[in-house]
Amino acid sequence: MVAAKKLEVSNLSIDYGGKTAISGVSLTVREHEIFSIIGPANSGKTSFLKAINRMDLFTSSMRVGGDIAFNGKNIRQWRNIYALRQSIGVVFPLPIGLPLSIYDNVAFAPRLAGIKRASELDEIVERSLKRAALWDEVKDRLKSLGSLLSGGQQQRLTIARALSQNPQMLMLDEFSIAVDPVTTMRIEEMLKELKKEITIILVTNLVQQARRLADHTAFFLTGQCIEVGETDAMFTGEVKDVRTSEYIQGRFG
């Protein structure tokens, strides 16, 4: 079965005031898959995510070239950039709880979207927290500050928040940095479940995490996409570039 193309990136280049972060990246993410991006630090993984969500607008020096098509439509041609961001959820490396209660954190995006009915919001909050495997731990203290949760719980809170607006795609940027191994495993299980409903892009510096989860994997090195392929094939040695296998085997990075 050939799944539909969710995201098509062709010849993407990004630079920050003359300093190149990414050049000539082309890849395709299919619907209902986990697509992982691996690579050492400074290889342009985070910049890649920023370009997809049009977060380049936050950084005035950031210049993006090439084409990105989401659902077959060039993201530069989206007239309402806020709607684009609403359909692409992002989870940052370090959990960013807004200075609000747990409930308000998760209800933030739905409220922005104009949902006011308490019952509807309650339902969204519960569903999102359940999907992020956090519901059981916080259901009795939804009104307390989100920043009082532990690091792992906060990260799941940000995942719940990203899921609250029913995105079509979820991008996770090294989500496991601030999370303990047990929580990491729980989140990974949850992502496998989530894959049935949405498309996931997983940026990770844990090679084994990509192996466990991803259908396709891209290897980034110093701003270039060295290789894209099926994860299983890549990890069983079917690589086109020697640097990929060296990185996977932990010789550098």
Next chain:
Amino acid sequence: MNESTNQTVSHSIDDCRNLDWYIDKFIQVFVFIGGISAIVFIIGIFFFITNEGIGFLFKSGFQLTPHAVSLLEEAKIPDDTLAALDELAGENFETATELEAALEDVLMPEELSQFQALIVKSAVYEPFSISEFFTSYRWKPTSEWNPTYGILALIAGTASVTGFAMLIAIPFSLGAAIYIGEFATGRQREVLKVLVELLAAVPSVVWGFIGLSIMNPLIIRLFNVPIGLNVLNAGLILGLMAAPIMTTIAEDALKAVPDRYREAAEAMGATRWQLVFKVVLPASKNGLVAAVLLGVGRGFGETMAVLMATGHTINLPTSVFDSVRALTATIAAELGETAVGSDHYQALFTLGILLFLVTFLINLTADLVVRGIRKG
């Protein structure tokens, strides 16, 4: 042997108070004096103002007015009676009857009858009562017959001008701070910040001059009122004066909100305005309150511009076109012309105590609110 000599030598070098040691000690003492002087000055100022003004607050009872004494002196009285009368003039009596009894001791019956005639012209008076001080709107310290010290009109003047100023300054300064902090970018933002800080440095007498020579004719012409020096004029001037400082402090408060909050909210598809209204403003609430409070304190304590733009007329304002007089302006205008230690002099210092207390409370509240940010 050789080793031990070495030790002695190095020991004597180590334990020598050299230039560095003295410089360090000197700097420490100097810095300490600088730091402690703030406290010393505050306490000193507080004691000075209180010492001069507090006597007025607790003064009560009755005494002869200078005017009554001078009238009695004009009448033909023997010298020894005159001396006794002079003594009496400085004394304080709890009730009017006691004062009269004392007068009876000093004066001959016929002189007493003259005095009785004087009573009709309020020869005795109540120099002070706290309730009168705060509830009377009659501020007539220079009246020869019956000086009164009611500060209600002055409080009303200061309050109306400050209140009106805040009505203007709060929306302007918060708007400016939000624009500079959240919307403006790059060079525009830098230029705006510098200009706002420049605006904060304009001397208050210049603002007063603008109120006097530009706003005054403008208000007269626009609203067709007889005088343009009024609450509206002073409020506008004061609002424009306070706004730059409030903008700077409010912008600092906005800047203290971490950028990651903004990115997180924007990544979820919040528009700029939603981001500001739902995330940034709630997160910087304390700093914004502090900015407003400091603006109020500034408005309350401002003297020169208010003196020039209010019209300096004792009045309980009923509209923004009424001239008023402010507490600060009253002190500035009258203190130079009073005799040291006189009732008037003391009354002005009592105004000083009041101002000091109010500005102190406002600043203290602002400070506590800012501390609240750091904790939360």
